[in-house]
Amino acid sequence: MQLDVRDVSFAYGQRLALQGVSFTVQSGRLNALLGPNGAGKSTLMALFSRLYRLQQGDILLGELSIRRQPRQALRQLGVVFQQSTLDLDLSVRQNLAYHAALHGLSRRQAAPRIESELQRQGLLERQHEQVRQLNGGHRRRVEIARALLHEPKILLLDEPSVGLDQASRLALNQHIRLLCAERGLTVVWTTHLLDEIQAEDPVVVLHQGRILAENSAAELVHSSGTASLGDAFARLTGQTEAA
Numbered sequence: 001m002q003l004d005v006r007d008v009s010f011a012y013g014q015r016l017a018l019q020g021v022s023f024t025v026q027s028g029r030l031n032a033l034l035g036p037n038g039a040g041k042s043t044l045m046a047l048f049s050r051l052y053r054l055q056q057g058d059i060l061l062g063e064l065s066i067r068r069q070p071r072q073a074l075r076q077l078g079v080v081f082q083q084s085t086l087d088l089d090l091s092v093r094q095n096l097a098y099h100a101a102l103h104g105l106s107r108r109q110a111a112p113r114i115e116s117e118l119q120r121q122g123l124l125e126r127q128h129e130q131v132r133q134l135n136g137g138h139r140r141r142v143e144i145a146r147a148l149l150h151e152p153k154i155l156l157l158d159e160p161s162v163g164l165d166q167a168s169r170l171a172l173n174q175h176i177r178l179l180c181a182e183r184g185l186t187v188v189w190t191t192h193l194l195d196e197i198q199a200e201d202p203v204v205v206l207h208q209g210r211i212l213a214e215n216s217a218a219e220l221v222h223s224s225g226t227a228s229l230g231d232a233f234a235r236l237t238g239q240t241e242a243a
């Protein structure tokens, strides 16, 4: 499912965080939303998930407008926030069951979905362990399994690899790509870590609340006449590092 951001602006009081932001997220792909600290990535995520109300513009999930059909639109969306929201004292399975109940799934509906998501995330054998026992990478996977329980078409991941070691970061990135390929999931992956982005990935570059570029990573490098995505990013934003 495609996601369209149309002329979205947002201010915290006098402070303008997003200014006339428009871009399209491609269906069934890992789309990178790239920007340095303060670019407006988290604000956009909060608008996608209706944590904040739109002040100007609209966001479309397929044909569904967040402004006009908020409930139906939200049903298409799974979200993993930057800060973990798992209950560390509950088991993996209990965390998922609790979330399923919040989404109005009966136990009978929830059980097979929980099984299949845990299987897909390679966590079925660990379902009865307390989340506290898991490492950072596995906790992220529990959150992803939980975000996919209601079978959304679009998954938002806000800086999902923050706090993970290099091996877990890579594994998580590959895992998400597999979900895109296997079930046509549309993913928005916000990051400031350029090595998580591959040449063919659609990339949106956000800087100081504005879109600076929207293209594949390879095209961004090509059109900026630079040698790497890091250099292209530096040229676009005037920064040497994305962080």
Ligand SMILES: Nc1ncnc2c1ncn2[C@@H]1O[C@H](COP(=O)(O)OP(=O)(O)OP(=O)(O)O)[C@@H](O)[C@H]1O
Pocket (backbone or CB within 6 Å): 012, 015, 016, 017, 035, 036, 037, 038, 039, 040, 041, 042, 043, 044
């Ligand atoms: N609650 C808030 N009140 C006032 N200003 C805010 C608030 N949240 C964010 N901002 C400001 O809005 C702008 C965008 O911030 P946002 O957190 O969306 O950026 P970001 O790209 O997610 O950065 P980071 O990677 O640091 O999370 C920044 O200038 C920030 O200072």
